[in-house]
Amino acid sequence: MNLELSDEQRLLKDTVDRLLSQHSLADVPLFKRSWTWRRELWNQFAEMGLLGLPFDAEFGGMVGSPFETMLVMESMGRNLAVEPFLSTVLVSGGLIAHSQDRVLMDRLLPKIAEGKLMVSFAHAEPFARYDLSSVEAIAQKTSAGWRLTGSKRFVFHGQDAQSWLVSARIENVQGEIGIFLVDPAESGIKTKDYTSQDDRAVIDIRFDGVVAEARLDCRGCALPLIERIADEAAAALCADAVGAMSAAHEITVNYLKTRQQFGVAIGTFQALQHRAVEMLIAIEQARSMAIFAAFSVQQRDPKMRANGVSAAKAVVNKSARFVGQHSIQLHGGIGMTEDYCIGRYFKRLTLFEFLWGDSDYHLGRLSEAGGLNESERDPELFADDLNLLSLPD
Amino acid sequence: MDLELTPVERAFQEEVRAFIRTSLPADIRRKIAMEQRWNRSDIERWQKILFAKGWAVPNWPVQWGGCDWTPMQRYLFAEEGHRAAAPEVLSFNVNMVGPVIIAFGTEEQKRVFLPRIANLDFWFCQGFSEPGAGSDLASLNTRAIRQGDEYVINGQKIWTSKAHYADWMFCLVRTDPRAARKQDGITYLLIDMKTPGITRRPIITIDGQHHFNEVFFDDVRVPVSNRIGEENMGWRYAKYLLGNERGGQARVGISKRRLDRAKLMARHVPTGPGRTLWDDIRFRQKVAMLEAELKALELTQLRVITRQRSSGVGNVPDPASSILKIKGSELQQATSEIYMEVCGPLGIPFLPDYSAGKAVVDQDHSVGPEWAAGAVSNYFFWRELTIAGGSTEIQKNIVAKRVLDLGK
Numbered sequence: 001m002n003l004e005l006s007d008e009q010r011l012l013k014d015t016v017d018r019l020l021s022q023h024s025l026a027d028v029p030l031f032k033r034s035w036t037w038r039r040e041l042w043n044q045f046a047e048m049g050l051l052g053l054p055f056d057a058e059f060g061g062m063v064g065s066p067f068e069t070m071l072v073m074e075s076m077g078r079n080l081a082v083e084p085f086l087s088t089v090l091v092s093g094g095l096i097a098h099s100q101d102r103v104l105m106d107r108l109l110p111k112i113a114e115g116k117l118m119v120s121f122a123h124a125e126p127f128a129r130y131d132l133s134s135v136e137a138i139a140q141k142t143s144a145g146w147r148l149t150g151s152k153r154f155v156f157h158g159q160d161a162q163s164w165l166v167s168a169r170i171e172n173v174q175g176e177i178g179i180f181l182v183d184p185a186e187s188g189i190k191t192k193d194y195t196s197q198d199d200r201a202v203i204d205i206r207f208d209g210v211v212a213e214a215r216l217d218c219r220g221c222a223l224p225l226i227e228r229i230a231d232e233a234a235a236a237l238c239a240d241a242v243g244a245m246s247a248a249h250e251i252t253v254n255y256l257k258t259r260q261q262f263g264v265a266i267g268t269f270q271a272l273q274h275r276a277v278e279m280l281i282a283i284e285q286a287r288s289m290a291i292f293a294a295f296s297v298q299q300r301d302p303k304m305r306a307n308g309v310s311a312a313k314a315v316v317n318k319s320a321r322f323v324g325q326h327s328i329q330l331h332g333g334i335g336m337t338e339d340y341c342i343g344r345y346f347k348r349l350t351l352f353e354f355l356w357g358d359s360d361y362h363l364g365r366l367s368e369a370g371g372l373n374e375s376e377r378d379p380e381l382f383a384d385d386l387n388l389l390s391l392p393d
Numbered sequence: 394m395d396l397e398l399t400p401v402e403r404a405f406q407e408e409v410r411a412f413i414r415t416s417l418p419a420d421i422r423r424k425i426a427m428e429q430r431w432n433r434s435d436i437e438r439w440q441k442i443l444f445a446k447g448w449a450v451p452n453w454p455v456q457w458g459g460c461d462w463t464p465m466q467r468y469l470f471a472e473e474g475h476r477a478a479a480p481e482v483l484s485f486n487v488n489m490v491g492p493v494i495i496a497f498g499t500e501e502q503k504r505v506f507l508p509r510i511a512n513l514d515f516w517f518c519q520g521f522s523e524p525g526a527g528s529d530l531a532s533l534n535t536r537a538i539r540q541g542d543e544y545v546i547n548g549q550k551i552w553t554s555k556a557h558y559a560d561w562m563f564c565l566v567r568t569d570p571r572a573a574r575k576q577d578g579i580t581y582l583l584i585d586m587k588t589p590g591i592t593r594r595p596i597i598t599i600d601g602q603h604h605f606n607e608v609f610f611d612d613v614r615v616p617v618s619n620r621i622g623e624e625n626m627g628w629r630y631a632k633y634l635l636g637n638e639r640g641g642q643a644r645v646g647i648s649k650r651r652l653d654r655a656k657l658m659a660r661h662v663p664t665g666p667g668r669t670l671w672d673d674i675r676f677r678q679k680v681a682m683l684e685a686e687l688k689a690l691e692l693t694q695l696r697v698i699t700r701q702r703s704s705g706v707g708n709v710p711d712p713a714s715s716i717l718k719i720k721g722s723e724l725q726q727a728t729s730e731i732y733m734e735v736c737g738p739l740g741i742p743f744l745p746d747y748s749a750g751k752a753v754v755d756q757d758h759s760v761g762p763e764w765a766a767g768a769v770s771n772y773f774f775w776r777e778l779t780i781a782g783g784s785t786e787i788q789k790n791i792v793a794k795r796v797l798d799l800g801k
Contacts, residue, residue, distance in 0.1 A: 001402060001465065002395050003692070003699040009394065067394045253797050268800045273793035280792065281716050288692035289685070295396040311685035363685075367677035371656070372684045381426050381478055381650070382657050385764040 003291065005071075013071040019044060020079040025199070026247070026341040036160055036201035037083045042115050051089055052113025055097055059109035066232070066294035070239040074290070077243030080344055082200050084118055084157035090236050092119035092165050094229050095179060101217035104181065108163070120161040122152035122182075122205055123226065130361040132226050135177050137207065139168035139215070146180055146212040151205070158184070158203035159193050166207070167222065176221035180212035198348040224302065231309040234356040235293035238316040241352045242290045245283045245320060248327040248345035252276065255331055272330060279323050286319035307369050310362035317352070317359040324349035396692075405466055409473040416442050417479050426478035426654070428767050429750035430602055433516065433558040439480050440513040450487050450511045457495060457507045464698045475646025485517045485554075486510045490563040493581070497622040497630050506583070520550040520564030520584070520608060521631070527552075528787045530565075531576045531628060535610060537566035539617070539624075544568075544582065546590075546613040552781075556593050556606035559586050569625050581627035583619040590614070598777075600770040601745035642714075642782060643721035645691045651728040652687070655735045656680060658764060662735060670735060683727055690720050713796075715788040722778035722785065733772040736765035745770070 005013065023041050045051050050072055055061025062068070069090065076085060093112050096104050096119075111117035128134035137150025148168050158164065164182045169175040184191075188210040191203045218225050253276055256267030266272055289312035296308025324346040328335040335342045353359065366372070398406060421435045443449040444458075451467050453459030462470070474481065482488070491510050494502055509515040526533040535548025546566055556562070562584045569578030584591075590613035596605040621630055659670040659680075670676050697713045733740060739762060747766040779785040793799045 001398050001695065001699070003696045005394060253799065256799060270790070270793075273797070273799050274786070274789045276797055276799060277719075277789040277792045280797065281720055284693050284713075284716055285686065285689040285720065288689045288696065291394070291696075292396070292688060292692055311681070311688055314682060315685045315689050363678045363681050364674070366685070367674060367681040371677070371681050372688060381422070382654050384423055384427060385654065385658060386661070 009068065009071060012068060013075070015048065016050070016072050016075045017078070019048070020075045020081055023081070024079040025082065026080055026251075026344065029338055029344070030195065030199045031338075033199070036195075037157065041081075042083055045083065045085065046113070046115030049113075050085070051115050052109070053089060055093065055109050055113055059097075059105060060113035061109070066235060066297050067291075069236050070290055070294045073236045073239035074243035074246075077240035077245075077348065078247045080199075080244070080348060084120070084160060086233060086236060086240075087120050087156040088112060088118045088161070091121045091229055091233050092163075094232055095121060095165055095216065095225060098225055098228060099179075099216050100219045104214060104216060117163065118157060118161040119163045119165060120155050120158045121229075122155045122158065122164050122166045124152065124154045126151055126153055130357045132230055133177070133223055135167050135169055136173060137166065137168035138172060138175075139170055139178055139180055139212065141171070144211055146178075146215055148180060148182065148207040148210045148212055150207055152207070153204045155203050155205055156196075157201050158191065158205060159201055163213075164205075165216065166205075166212070167226065177223050177226070179216040179218065179222045179225070181214045181216065182207075182210060182212050186210050196351060198351045199344065227302065228297075228305070230356050231305050232297045234309050234313050234362075235290070235297045237352055237355055238286070238290040238293045238312050241316050241320045241349060242283065242287050244345050244348050244352070245279075245286060245323040248323060248342060248349070249276070249279050249283055251342055251345075252279070252327045252330050275326055275330060279326055282319035282322045286316045289315040303369060307366055307372055310357075310366040310369075311372055313357055313362040314359045314366065317362070320349040320352050402465060402469065406469045406473060409470050410477065412446065412448075413473060413477045413479050416446070417477065421480060422478045424750050425480055426650070427764065428651070428771050430604075430748055431480055432750065433555075435750075436480050436483055437513045437516075440483065443482075444512045449482075449513075450491060452488065453491060453495060453507075453511070457491075457503070458511045464701045468694070468698050472646040475644060476650055478650060483513060483516065485519050485563070486513065486515070489519065490517045490583075493563070493621060493630050493633060496633060497581075499618075501618070502583075502621070515560045516555070516558050517561045517563055518553050518556045518559035518586075520553060520562040522552045523549060524551050528784055530631075531579070533565055533567060533579065535564070535566045536570070537568050537580060537582065537615070539568070540614075542617050543614045544580075544617065544620070546582075546584070546610040546615060548610050550608040550610075551605075552596070553593075553606045553608050554604055554781075556586070556608050557595065557603065562586055562608070563621075565627050565631055568627075572625065576628040578625055579627040579631070580624050581621040581630045582615055583621065584613070584615050585619075588613050588615065598774060600748060600774040601743065602748055602770070602774065604774070604777075643690055643694045643717040644725055645687055645694065645721070648687055648721075648724050648728045651725075651732055652680065652683060655728065655732045658732075659735050662737070662739075676734075680731065683724070683731060686720075686727075687724055690717070690724060693717065693720070715783075715791045715796075718782065719779075719785050719788045719792075725778050726775050729768075729772045729775040733768045736768035739765035740769040742766070743770070 049062045052059065052061035053064040053068055053072065057063055089112060093109060096108055108117060112119065125134060125136055137148060139146045139148050148166055150168060152166065161184065164184055166180045166182050167177055168180060170178050188208040190206040193203050196202050256272055256276060257265055259266050293309050293312035296305050299305040327342050328346050331342055334340050418438060421439060424431055424435065440449060448460060450458050451460040451462050451470055455461045491507060494506055510517065521530055523533045523535060535546065535550065537544040537546045564582050564584050565579050566582055567578050568580040572578030590611040592609040594607045595603045596607060598604055659676060662670045664670050664673065694717055744766045748770045
């Protein structure tokens, strides 16, 4: 067992941290931005190989593991980056890379890796909440090819993407789920653009008999693939949240050292010191679980993968809420202002909880599965307990 | 980065597991698994078995019977013991006074004490806390006055765990009341508990058990040769030792074992016709969250261990050990809470004999059942975990100062 970074991983982390800290958005409020992502930064991502990070070498990828993904995501969270690394590379790229579709892999993955193509996954529907199988959009086979009808919500960077992957049921609501490649310029599409609470570009989409370019070959129903990607996305987001939490904590601790009240730095007050320590503990627990999530998504057994990710998301969600709220609290009034950076971390951490499953969802899933269940390896240990099960009269 | 054990680590883990399975006496295992109180003979028997195996004091230098294990091996050894319901080593001996004698003792002290400490021929207790010196340990007042080759000691210690079992005490006494800093006038002594003038008085805790004691010193004469290091330098040695105390207190294995037990029993506790507690999703979600937090703590501890390995500091207390102590004690309490909740009203009867490991509850009478008998008492007693060994609040002070650099 080794929980230290390798030399290559450290180099990757340092390089990404340096680049992203130069482009940190901590002090750039939304109203000062006229863009939803930065071309120049995206190009640098491509040059560094980050846009093909998880892909195989034959597609121009770096064959990085989820641990490398974790390092990049942590840096993005720390610097509040809004580029569509998650939606294009990890989610859409992941769907294609984990599918059986050689044609689309050859066609799309190299372009993503080169930074020439952005793809967004349109999956969530108005009434689905976190249920990945709640898909009511329909794909019908016609002479013109597959035609899609339905509504999709919360499509991150949908307005920036040149292609969408869209989930829909084949032929009718009982059909299996398929994933379709759609050109956003097709007719029959209506979109609503908006910005998320944490400054990211999002759209909702209405499809009305829209012609799809292709169906992604998943050898049958796409749900297992979507579940895998949801776990990978949740794992990656845990690292983003850890980055945002660490930055928020550093900023807060620094504030405690400089802000004077009653003639002294407020960091001399024990109540505030203890809160800062509690935040640190919450972050350390979250960091451990971001690592565990990155480990778990490499498990072949989907149940072990899901259990690990759910345990991680539950812990990181809890830490994110605690650290976010108290970053504001320890700042006092200044923490409430739009101009000051801490609120942007708070908002990112808050939205993190909703992305790919909140704590209730993940704890529900984990407890349905009976828990992490690595235990119970020595049933003999409690044999005496079991022998004594008789209850009093 | 790899979360799987290496083949070498796994082989070691299996070796430890197999040894415990074949060597741990069944009656001791039963007591620990059912969370009854162990007594001196339980700990002594197990420690002598470990001594014979060469595993009594893994953290010591090989010269004194240590194992030259990596921090990971030491972790696996402790974890396997926790999971398999082996008694914990007597920390006072193995983790506290032993390493202090090794670091600061004379050759004579090492030769006399270390083998006996390792084999538990000498049971040590810790004479630190006093009525006026709890978390503020340096305020201690027990007075030692040098007279020739002896110190004459007068004063009182309190909360002395297991002093009723102890042959010896490692003790902090005040030798220079006029020192500018109160930390500077303290001396570290080894005191034979049979010395005339020592009186032990039990303190019965809220679980009805005898864990703690008051120890009174009335003109107790201790040879100067039983002093560790220099006079008035005792605080330095004690601090070295406090770091050792905190290091191992995450105790993830114990919490996991208790959670295993809670889950197992919840599957059998009826909550109405044809239903058990395990069918209640609210209960299962609580368990799932605890398991997740325990997994996080386990990995936090493993990160500290990996860092020790790469930086080569095996024995220097990492400030992260305070974090492990805070979170570890909280989760131990949380698991005792869950087990209490599993037992629910079945835990209402107060059965001190059961908890003390003395008697088995009579199944023909309407008290019990036995598996629930200690639940509430243990819950009461484990409140101790966030108080002893440097309270949670003291640990937070340490982290604020040493890690976050606050308060200057």
